[in-house]
Amino acid sequence: MESLSFAVEGASASSCQQEWIEIQDNLKRKLVLEDDFTWTIPPGVSCLDRDGKAKRIQYIGGVDVSFVKEDPSLACGALVVLDASTLDVVHEEFQVVRLKVPYLPGFLAFREAPIILGILEKMKQKDHPFYPQLLMVDGNGILHPRGFGLACHVGVLSDLPAIGIGKNLHHVDGLSECGVRKLLDARENMGKDIIPLFGKSGQAWGAAMRSTPDSVKPIYISPGHRISIDSSLEIVKLCCKFRVPEPIRQADIRSRIFLQKLKGSGNLISLEYSAQ
DNA sequence: GCGACAG
C-alpha cells in the first residue's frame, strides 16, 4: 500500500518534470539577455551625472509569494511598485490562491509564475498608471540548472525586463557558497562587494553581492529577461537599503501581512471559494 | 551510491 502510493507519486512527478523541462526549453528561445528598454538607469555615485535625454526608470515592481504554515497550499502573491528615485511603495496588489503544484527545485516557476502573471494581467487590462517598467523577482533568472529560472519565466511571459534575486545559491555548474565566500573574503577583493559568478564551464551566471556594507550573507543576482548582468547589478544597487532589495522586501513583508490579516479576521472559510 | 537542490 505504502510503496504503491510512493510509486504512483514518483511516476507523476517525473513525467511532470519532463513536460516542464520542454516548456522551459521552449520559452528559453524567447529569452533576451541584453538591455532592451527605453528608460535609463540612474547613475551610481562614481558615474557622471549628465543624462538629459532619455527618461530614467520610474516604476520598479517587486514580486513575492507567501504561505501559511497551517495550510501550505494557500498562498498570497504580491506585486508592489516602487518609485525608483525614493524607493517608496506607490502601489500594491495581492492575489490569494490555492496552489495545486508542489515546489520542486528547478521548477519554482510552475508554482509561482501564474500568480504573478495573473496580477500583471489584471493591471495591464486596466491600463494601470503604476504598471511596472521592470520586475524584481524573488528567485533566480538564468542562474538555474537549465538557465531559465522564475525571473526568466515571468519576464518572457509578461514581456517585461526582469531581474532574479536569490537569497540562497542554487548550486549550478560547480558554484558553491564556499567558493563565493572565499572570493568575497579574498585579500585581493577587499572592499569589493560584487563577485561575478563564473561556473567551472566558464559560463557567466550572474553575480553574488554583499548588498549592505556589513552584511555577511550575499544575495545572488541574475538577469531574468531583457537586461544584461551589468545593468541588473546597477538596478539592484539602487534598491538596497537592506540586504534584500527593497522591491522584493516590501512584496515579502506586505504579502505576509496580508495573510496575517486573513488569519486574524477569520476569513479563511470564504477563501475556500475565492481562492481557487 | 551520496549529496545537492531558488521558493
Place this chain on the structure above:
DNA sequence: ATCTTGTCGC
C-alpha cells in the same frame, strides 16, 4: 517557504 525571542548595535 514556514516559526520565533531575545539580542546586539547604531
